[in-house]
Amino acid sequence: MAWLVNVLQIVLFVAASPLLVGWIKKLKCWSQNRRAPSILQPYRDLAKLLRKETVVPERASWVFRLSPYLIFAVAVLACAIVPLLAVHLPTAALADVIVLVGFLALARFFQALAGLDVGTAFGGMGSSREMTIASLAEPAMLMVVFTLAVSMGTTNLASAIETLLHQLPLIRPSFVFAALGLALVAVAETGRIPVDNPATHLELTMIHEAMILEYSGHHLALIEWAAQIRLMLYGALLVNVFLPWGLAESFDPSSLGLGLLAIAVKLGGLAGLLVLVEILLAKMRLFRAPQFLGFAYLLALVGMLIHVILEVG
Amino acid sequence: MNELHATLENAGIAVTILPPLPPGEVWQIPSQDWGQAAQIAQSLKWRWSAGWGEEIVGAQRAVPRYRVNALLAKPGKYLLLRTEVPQDNPQLPSQAPYYHAADRSERHTRDLLGIHFLGGDTRRWTRHRAWEEGEFPLRCNFPVAGSRQEATPPDVAYPFLQTQGAGVYEIPVGPVHAGIIEPGHFRFQAVGETILHLEERLGYVHKGIEKIATGRDMLGLCRLAGRVSGDTTVGHAWAACMAMEQATKVEVPRRAAFLRAILAERERIANHLWDMASILNDIAFTFGYYQLGRLREDVLRTNGKIFGHRLLMDRIVPGGVAVELDNAAVRYLDREIDRLRRELDELVTIVDRNASVGDRLYTTGVLKVEDAIELGCVGYVGLASGQDLDVRRDRPYPPYDELSVRVPVEQSGDVGARFWVRYKELRTALRLLRQLLERLPDGPTRVDLAVPEEGAEGLGIVEGWRGEIVSYVRFGPDGKIARFFPRDPSWLNWPALERLILGNIVPEFPVCNKSVNGSYSGVDL
Numbered sequence: 001m002a003w004l005v006n007v008l009q010i011v012l013f014v015a016a017s018p019l020l021v022g023w024i025k026k027l028k029c030w031s032q033n034r035r036a037p038s039i040l041q042p043y044r045d046l047a048k049l050l051r052k053e054t055v056v057p058e059r060a061s062w063v064f065r066l067s068p069y070l071i072f073a074v075a076v077l078a079c080a081i082v083p084l085l086a087v088h089l090p091t092a093a094l095a096d097v098i099v100l101v102g103f104l105a106l107a108r109f110f111q112a113l114a115g116l117d118v119g120t121a122f123g124g125m126g127s128s129r130e131m132t133i134a135s136l137a138e139p140a141m142l143m144v145v146f147t148l149a150v151s152m153g154t155t156n157l158a159s160a161i162e163t164l165l166h167q168l169p170l171i172r173p174s175f176v177f178a179a180l181g182l183a184l185v186a187v188a189e190t191g192r193i194p195v196d197n198p199a200t201h202l203e204l205t206m207i208h209e210a211m212i213l214e215y216s217g218h219h220l221a222l223i224e225w226a227a228q229i230r231l232m233l234y235g236a237l238l239v240n241v242f243l244p245w246g247l248a249e250s251f252d253p254s255s256l257g258l259g260l261l262a263i264a265v266k267l268g269g270l271a272g273l274l275v276l277v278e279i280l281l282a283k284m285r286l287f288r289a290p291q292f293l294g295f296a297y298l299l300a301l302v303g304m305l306i307h308v309i310l311e312v313g
Numbered sequence: 314m315n316e317l318h319a320t321l322e323n324a325g326i327a328v329t330i331l332p333p334l335p336p337g338e339v340w341q342i343p344s345q346d347w348g349q350a351a352q353i354a355q356s357l358k359w360r361w362s363a364g365w366g367e368e369i370v371g372a373q374r375a376v377p378r379y380r381v382n383a384l385l386a387k388p389g390k391y392l393l394l395r396t397e398v399p400q401d402n403p404q405l406p407s408q409a410p411y412y413h414a415a416d417r418s419e420r421h422t423r424d425l426l427g428i429h430f431l432g433g434d435t436r437r438w439t440r441h442r443a444w445e446e447g448e449f450p451l452r453c454n455f456p457v458a459g460s461r462q463e464a465t466p467p468d469v470a471y472p473f474l475q476t477q478g479a480g481v482y483e484i485p486v487g488p489v490h491a492g493i494i495e496p497g498h499f500r501f502q503a504v505g506e507t508i509l510h511l512e513e514r515l516g517y518v519h520k521g522i523e524k525i526a527t528g529r530d531m532l533g534l535c536r537l538a539g540r541v542s543g544d545t546t547v548g549h550a551w552a553a554c555m556a557m558e559q560a561t562k563v564e565v566p567r568r569a570a571f572l573r574a575i576l577a578e579r580e581r582i583a584n585h586l587w588d589m590a591s592i593l594n595d596i597a598f599t600f601g602y603y604q605l606g607r608l609r610e611d612v613l614r615t616n617g618k619i620f621g622h623r624l625l626m627d628r629i630v631p632g633g634v635a636v637e638l639d640n641a642a643v644r645y646l647d648r649e650i651d652r653l654r655r656e657l658d659e660l661v662t663i664v665d666r667n668a669s670v671g672d673r674l675y676t677t678g679v680l681k682v683e684d685a686i687e688l689g690c691v692g693y694v695g696l697a698s699g700q701d702l703d704v705r706r707d708r709p710y711p712p713y714d715e716l717s718v719r720v721p722v723e724q725s726g727d728v729g730a731r732f733w734v735r736y737k738e739l740r741t742a743l744r745l746l747r748q749l750l751e752r753l754p755d756g757p758t759r760v761d762l763a764v765p766e767e768g769a770e771g772l773g774i775v776e777g778w779r780g781e782i783v784s785y786v787r788f789g790p791d792g793k794i795a796r797f798f799p800r801d802p803s804w805l806n807w808p809a810l811e812r813l814i815l816g817n818i819v820p821e822f823p824v825c826n827k828s829v830n831g832s833y834s835g836v837d838l
């Protein structure tokens with residue numbers, strides 16, 4: 001039963017991630033008085049890309065061909081670690097949150113390599129920018145993880161969340177800071193405004209898009225899909241770690257249904273918050289990104305210190 | 314003017330004063346003094362405005378020669394310098410060492426007419442690979458239909474400036490871009506993200522405008538001029554018509570002049586709205602992009618409804634206009650002004666108060682005042698860098714001689730200054746539009762133009778939305794066009810981009826480019 005729910009959850013993660021992107025687009029259009037495309041548009045885009053011919057540059061090596069599969073596979077594996085509907089999942093017990101950070105780093109490593117592989121100026125530029133941001137985002141992410149781990153006494157996400165669920169719903173100051181830190185990291189890692197603009201056509205300003213300019217067809221579909229999964233992953237991480245209520249602890253249909261409802265409401269609300277930030281802010285200058293991520297690190301560090309000073313003992 | 318004349322004479326340059334071409338005087342000088350005259354004019358703070366060459370044949374000249382023109386300007390004054398070179402040895406000293414703006418113009422003249430400017434940049438400009446070496450499409454013996462090759466060879470081996478050193482790398486961008494924009498190639502030399510050098514390579518949308526203009530009638534030329542650059546169709550058509558009306562010595566009716574100005578101000582309003590929107594889009598402030606874009610769309614729809622064409626193409630015709638406004642339409646346009654003002658006030662306040670927008674716009678892409686002077690920038694690029702120039706005020710043509718034009722000038726020269734200069738010009742345009750509608754006189758909207766005599770010339774200079782537009786027309790036999798040269802303001806503003814981008818980082822280029830927004834089509838001709 002546990003394995004079945006586990007597989008179902010991973011499938012749901014992968015299948016629902018375009019829906020989240022569609023929802024964000026819808027909210028964004030509404031907030032700007034525009035008519036929105038269907039919420040299913042990301043699915044149609046993926047289907048279109050899967051049907052299209054896949055063109056590979058002549059000088060591309062195996063890295064270029066392998067990367068889309070690897071990036072997608074790693075994104076799916078990462079889904080196994082983050083609880084979406086329920087906590088007692090076998091795969092969540094197998095790997096802890098540091099493995100998750102490692103998975104994300106692995107995908108990024110291959111993405112950057114693939115960007116460099118074809119030797120175009122834009123690919124190299126995108127990879128260089130991505131690595132600049134990654135090198136600052138990862139420490140901040142790890143610091144958030146450590147704050148969580150020290151508070152809960154474990155680096156395993158499932159057991160940390162379970163501990164949280166059994167505690168009184170009180171606001172932990174350390175978690176507030178850690179959540180803010182993680183939110184900033186998530187914005188940077190998923191390439192949203194104000195760090196990157198996923199909708200731009202200006203090749204010189206791109207970060208994530210610049211690395212994948214040479215991809216087409218099903219390669220591009222896999223990379224786009226993986227990016228959507230990553231967005232959902234960070235969303236689920238934020239809401240389920242810091243607002244875990246509603247997660248199913250048993251596998252009966254009613255609690256799973258409640259879990260589904262809870263995550264839909266939480267992610268929908270988070271998307272609203274993201275859209276609000278995106279319409280209020282212009283994209284910042286590239287060289288402000290390090291300051292932005294430095295601030296994320298600082299927030300996580302403050303969270304850790306607050307835990308040590310206020311909450312221990 | 315007198316000072317320049319005296320200085321030229323003192324330098325031993327023989328100046329022949331020819332009949333004037335309003336609004337300019339015409340002086341002819343010997344070809345060997347072409348460069349030195351530029352040096353003197355530059356030292357006396359004359360601005361280089363336009364340059365073109367022409368071949369004069371037929372009844373006008375027994376021995377065919379090439380004539381080279383350079384239009385110099387001071388606020389309110391224009392001077393057309395001319396010289397002639399023999400066909401068997403067409404060369405003369407370049408003016409580019411003294412006037413940066415003359416560089417691309419001279420290269421264009423050399424590529425299309427085979428006149429060599431000594432001491433200038435010898436790299437080709439407009440000539441990509443479409444013609445054989447030794448073929449010059451603007452010469453009279455070259456067929457208007459062109460000499461079509463099976464396929465144009467790829468344009469390789471253009472000698473870009475190279476940089477060397479540790480960590481310096483080259484980024485080629487374009488001519489095919491990720492978005493739907495005009496084609497142009499930009500070659501960056503960068504260290505990390507910092508731009509060391511930028512070189513533009515344009516000419517990808519060469520349409521042979523100058524060649525296909527020959528042999529057209531007046532209406533045909535007017536239609537062609539309206540297609541030099543699609544976003545400036547009113548400006549170019551007005552300048553070309555003004556030149557033809559000068560040549561035929563016709564004055565357009567007062568009502569027609571007012572209607573032309575209404576069209577021109579509406580073109581300015583729509584384009585400034587769109588530029589402001591696009592600048593905000595390039596910094597991913599999508600709220601501003603969609604809202605200002607919506608206002609621009611409203612203006613275009615009103616254009617379509619009242620004038621019958623969204624971009625106002627072919628509304629200006631030789632001798633007047635092809636539109637008429639009844640009282641209901643005047644009231645409609647007047648109400649639109651109030652609505653635009655109200656919405657703009659609200660929107661612009663939001664943009665102005667957003668710190669993240671300010672952070673991107675200010676101190677980005679600074680064009681220093683000295684550089685703007687050196688390059689001779691006009692329009693909003695010049696205004697944002699202290700160049701207080703506006704033809705509507707400095708050398709007013711009807712109907713602006715009856716109105717007062719407020720010209721906004723900024724000194725900081727950054728993207729923000731170019732953004733706000735556009736906004737202020739937009740407000741001025743709205744004010745002018747209201748005055749034009751209020752004072753719109755009755756009367757005819759069009760007069761017929763007599764067939765001009767062979768060799769009749771005219772110069773049309775108007776303030777388009779990008780800045781000063783110069784249009785030169787010379788007639789051949791039977792009232793057909795012998796030479797047409799439209800000088801879009803982008804000729805003078807494109808080089809500014811190469812200058813203002815230095816020291817900025819690569820991802821700031823799109824917003825800097827958008828803040829200049831040169832027309833590719835307008836300079837590729």
